Amino acid sequence: MRFYITTAIDYPNSRPHIGTAFEKIGADVQARFRRMEGLDVHFLMGNDENTIKVSQRAEELGVEPKPYVDDMARQFQEVWKALEVSNDDFIQTSEQRHYIGCQKFIQAVYDAGDIEKKAYQSLYCDGCEEFKTAKELVDGRCPNHPNRALREVEEENYFFRLSSFADRLLAHYDANPDFIQPESRRNEIVSLVKSGLQDVSISRKGFTWGIPVPFDPDQTIYVWFDALLNYVTAIGYGTDQERFESIWPADIHVIGKDITRFHCALWPAMLMSAGLPLPKRVFGHGFVYRKDESTGEIAKMSKSLGNAVEPMDLIRSFSAEAFRYYFMSQCPFGGDGEFSFERFADAYNSGLANNLGNLYSRTLSMAVRYFDGDLAGASAIDATAWRAGLDLSALVDELRSLMNTFQYNVAIQRIWAEVLDAANRYIQVTEPFKLVKTDVEATRAVLVNLAEAIRVISILIKPFLPSTAETFYSAFSFAEGAAWETVSYSDILKRPDIADLKVTAPLISGKPAPLFPKIETKAG
RNA sequence: GGCGGCGUAGCUCAGCUGGUUAGAGCGGCGGUCUCAUAAUCCGCAGGUCUCCGGUUCGAGUCCGGACGCCGCUACCA
Numbered sequence: 001m002r003f004y005i006t007t008a009i010d011y012p013n014s015r016p017h018i019g020t021a022f023e024k025i026g027a028d029v030q031a032r033f034r035r036m037e038g039l040d041v042h043f044l045m046g047n048d049e050n051t052i053k054v055s056q057r058a059e060e061l062g063v064e065p066k067p068y069v070d071d072m073a074r075q076f077q078e079v080w081k082a083l084e085v086s087n088d089d090f091i092q093t094s095e096q097r098h099y100i101g102c103q104k105f106i107q108a109v110y111d112a113g114d115i116e117k118k119a120y121q122s123l124y125c126d127g128c129e130e131f132k133t134a135k136e137l138v139d140g141r142c143p144n145h146p147n148r149a150l151r152e153v154e155e156e157n158y159f160f161r162l163s164s165f166a167d168r169l170l171a172h173y174d175a176n177p178d179f180i181q182p183e184s185r186r187n188e189i190v191s192l193v194k195s196g197l198q199d200v201s202i203s204r205k206g207f208t209w210g211i212p213v214p215f216d217p218d219q220t221i222y223v224w225f226d227a228l229l230n231y232v233t234a235i236g237y238g239t240d241q242e243r244f245e246s247i248w249p250a251d252i253h254v255i256g257k258d259i260t261r262f263h264c265a266l267w268p269a270m271l272m273s274a275g276l277p278l279p280k281r282v283f284g285h286g287f288v289y290r291k292d293e294s295t296g297e298i299a300k301m302s303k304s305l306g307n308a309v310e311p312m313d314l315i316r317s318f319s320a321e322a323f324r325y326y327f328m329s330q331c332p333f334g335g336d337g338e339f340s341f342e343r344f345a346d347a348y349n350s351g352l353a354n355n356l357g358n359l360y361s362r363t364l365s366m367a368v369r370y371f372d373g374d375l376a377g378a379s380a381i382d383a384t385a386w387r388a389g390l391d392l393s394a395l396v397d398e399l400r401s402l403m404n405t406f407q408y409n410v411a412i413q414r415i416w417a418e419v420l421d422a423a424n425r426y427i428q429v430t431e432p433f434k435l436v437k438t439d440v441e442a443t444r445a446v447l448v449n450l451a452e453a454i455r456v457i458s459i460l461i462k463p464f465l466p467s468t469a470e471t472f473y474s475a476f477s478f479a480e481g482a483a484w485e486t487v488s489y490s491d492i493l494k495r496p497d498i499a500d501l502k503v504t505a506p507l508i509s510g511k512p513a514p515l516f517p518k519i520e521t522k523a524g
Numbered sequence: 525g526g527c528g529g530c531g532u533a534g535c536u537c538a539g540c541u542g543g544u545u546a547g548a549g550c551g552g553c554g555g556u557c558u559c560a561u562a563a564u565c566c567g568c569a570g571g572u573c574u575c576c577g578g579u580u581c582g583a584g585u586c587c588g589g590a591c592g593c594c595g596c597u598a599c600c601a
Binding site for chain 2: 011048184187188192201224258265351353357370410511516
């Protein structure tokens with residue numbers, strides 16, 4: 001079964017910051033989870049390049065727009081790759097497939113009678129040489145040129161008759177309660193649509209960078225109408241109809257809460273007009289704010305405030321896994337979260353170094369030290385003692401439900417509280433380090449149990465920490481039972497029958513290297 | 525202004541349709557073990573649940589009001 005998941009496409013006029021990374025990781029966790037559930041996942045990301053600002057930025061740098069956006073796309077993908085984001089495709093809206101698909105789509109909407117030509121009035125600043133939106137103005141004036149009067153300019157543009165879709169949209173929200181998530185976003189959209197929709201202008205005159213309107217080549221398709229279409233053009237709309245039909249509709253659009261209305265009102269209306277099915281769900285995630293360690297102030301990240309954090313800085317200083325762990329465990333995906341280096345270090349040290357990493361270290365050290373890494377005869381040993389009192393089956397069900405609803409932070413909390421703690425407690429209670437002096441076979445059983453705990457944990461954390469998960473799985477010879485790529489939640493309760501279980505982790509003088517070296521928090 | 529949300533232990537937050545001594549994680553404090561990355565494990569933390577008033581046998585949990593904070597209020601990816 002297909003599962004088509006997308007993220008918002010990004011403006012490539014600056015490098016990605018950790019807020020945009022938050023969205024991609026959240027979508028990636030979902031994509032990885034769905035793959036584990038056996039779905040045929042198609043995961044799309046991309047960049048939004050057909051905007052006036054992008055061409056202006058290229059001009060500032062003295063380069064042509066296309067090489068500029070291509071280079072930015074390369075840079076974005078480098079970051080996503082470093083964060084282990086597993087997208088299957090990356091669309092640039094300056095590509096041919098998007099050009100062709102957009103023209104076909106706007107023509108279809110035009111033919112359906114939902115596009116008309118009207119006068120569009122807007123304020124133009126001669127200083128900036130660009131149009132200003134009401135929101136950009138300060139006291140009715142351009143913030144950059146407060147002494148110059150804004151000119152009211154009028155031009156003929158094409159408008160999409162969004163206003164005529166209000167009833168159909170409301171009916172859709174009503175029939176599909178899950179269409180907009182989380183719930184709070186849904187309520188906002190419903191009230192917005194109920195308050196009445198206005199037609200939106202979807203073209204601009206006099207620009208060469210962008211996609212021409214097929215029935216009037218003097219005009220180019222304007223931002224939203226163009227950008228939203230990436231979800232269909234990327235999978236073949238207008239260029240490969242068969243492929244398109246095999247993937248569309250999207251199962252989920254993962255987007256920022258600021259752009260829910262475009263995805264929940266404008267986009268479905270566009271699809272209705274073009275006669276295409278609607279996406280099944282739209283998830284509007286929260287934002288990550290920057291908390292200043294010294295002042296405690298919480299602010300939105302931005303370059304002008306000088307508080308933006310680049311993903312690559314954190315990846316280089318720590319690891320992609322640490323990055324993913326922080327955001328997925330500390331920030332509820334549907335709500336807002338905050339970032340500070342102090343909190344990052346706390347979460348890393350307690351969750352990754354002291355808990356997850358340390359469990360790995362102590363288990364492998366004992367297996368190597370006491371048994372030379374060889375736990376032969378493991379399959380004859382009961383390996384459920386480590387989780388006595390834990391209903392693992394029920395936990396897996398609960399986790400599935402949490403993953404389906406993007407409650408990643410709760411899922412991680414549950415895995416740590418139930419499974420990691422159980423394993424650490426098991427060591428504490430059985431004391432293999434003492435037991436080995438009196439009963440070697442009983443100690444072997446304890447270590448077989450711990451190996452099994454390592455295996456279970458590897459599967460549970462697979463969507464979140466793909467690389468650490470694989471390290472856990474390959475710490476012992478589990479791959480003889482099932483290849484890592486195929487392992488999923490359904491394998492959690494199916495212990496593979498491996499008689500000659502042994503340590504296969506890389507060791508340095510008989511010990512594993514720390515997976516997550518502790519971060520020193522206080523200097524001196 | 526309109527609509528919606530929030531204000532619970534030092535920090536981050538749980539607390540469903542009202543009901544025994546208000547919970548968790550982190551930090552902190554005390555203890556324990558020594559396999560491990562001075563990690564683990566055990567125990568402690570007594571917070572007017574923003575304030576005022578009301579409904580009720582009984583309210584963080586419902587109603588009204590006050591104060592504070594936040595989101596949405598359309599063409600900004």
